[in-house]
Amino acid sequence: MNETPFFFTLGTHRLFAMLHGPPSGAARCAVVMCGALAEEKLWSHRVYVSAARDLAQDGIAVLRFDFRGEGDSDLEFEEAGIATRTDDTLRAAEVLLEHEPQLRGCFFIGHRFGCAPAAIAAARLGSRALGLVAWDPIASGCTYLMQWLRSVVANELAQTGAAPTRASMLKRLDAGETITVDGYGISPQFYRDLMGLEWQRLLEVVQCPVLAIDGTNEPPFWRESKRFHSRAPVMSGRTMQWLEEQAA
């Protein structure tokens, strides 16, 4: 396997990345992958790895990276938001294109919350953004946050018999406090980011071609389940086919 783990920098911060290259020769196409948020990212991690390996086998260079505040990158979770994640994505694209100077641009793949920074970055990159693939994008950040809080409360109640109510958590967020959910600090800024997130509005500014793949096509590998999902065959297959068409 042609895989290189490394750190790239953004200002004084370091971001962990993994570059998946074709087995031999130059890449004919390049993709930046933007993962989901918090525990959804951890549950999905192996799916990203497998998808990146499949794409690399097909001659596509893939850069997976940890947003700041997640994984092995700098910053605490509560210090990061959509703005930092967008900057991270743009920097990742820059790093990837420096590595593949023969290419005129790159594609983005986003998953769940990662679709938002991927879309904003694609819009900002202009003509160098060749396309965006959105795996089960979050339609509404507000709904997403409510579901997240509800599942955390339900889980905590089931496992420990005690949990704060969703209303009390929202009250604290509204009061400008940082709350901890699932071990992740949600800051007032990130709360505002989530509440203002609307996928359709983000799409309005994206100029490049977009493929959105509904999450109902796969088992929800980004959530805790009885299975360990290492692949998402439908999403990966459609992505591969679409990239082939776009790159042709």
Place this chain on the structure above:
Amino acid sequence: MSTIVSLRNREGHALHCMLDEPPPGEPRAAVAAVLLCPGIKTRVGPHRLYRKLSGAFLSRGIPVMRVDFRGIGDSEGDWPGESLADIYRLTAAGHCVDDTRSALDWLESRLGIRRCIVGGLCGAANTALHVAREDTRVAALYSIGLSTRLHGGDEKPAMSAGELRSHRMVYLRKLGQPASWLRLLSLKSDYGLLWRSLAQGFMAKKAGAPAAVAEAPAAGLNPDVAASLLALLGTGRPALLLFGERDPSRRDFEEKILQPWAPELEPHKAQLRYSVIPASNHILGQPAALQAANRLTEAWLDEQLTRWIVRPERGAGAEGLHSDALECSSVNEAIQCSTNES
């Protein structure tokens, strides 16, 4: 600052790990801490737990290596199955021992470190116990939420008395909620669990002594846990066992290991540090739980690993071990606590 370490396991798979070292010029300890991937949650752990715990080690000059096993995180290789229960079962049975030893090999050959504190959350601690049985480079066990169960077999793991009691309390609280009654009447409830938890309460009252319930056969118990723990302690090596108070693993451990094995553990009580972090869950998901875990870790390092570590000048952590925040801090107290609670 983190350094990427891509080492090869004995089957040739690249395992991508992360090494955090004390700042250059700072004194170095003679040991390293090796935090193993817990289940499938990669080398950072849930909510980056391992990064949050690393400071306690680094402040004492101890480098920290975080390891992704084959088929997990960014590493090469695959897991033999796709059932999460099977993964947990295989982990508990020692599937990741070789990968851990490869990490120890790397630390020895590249950094000259021949003694390591090994462990982590849940299955990581089980793996560390397995490795400790056959590898003397394991200087100590560092465990959070150690699992005593074997998942994924034909036999469903028996719930501990404490766990059933917790479910019973939840059911009783739901009596006044219409949505819960709707769920019950629409056949969505887990009737088996409902029956077991209510019956356990009834039986406990009838018997008049909680011990009668606690002595139920421990189906699904991992037989290696007690044996490996005793083997570790028997060779003079220390162990820190941290549990969240609300972690079902804690009740399991107390009822299936601490209580029945109390006589065997008694001679080793000076090496075994057992602490329960109040109001915490399995993953230490709240900031207060993390702070407590870090204090306990620092105090344990200062107490048990003095000959290998560098003591920080600020003397942090000394107050951590017997802080008021802790419910239990030794085996005897723990047994007493769990018995009283039952």
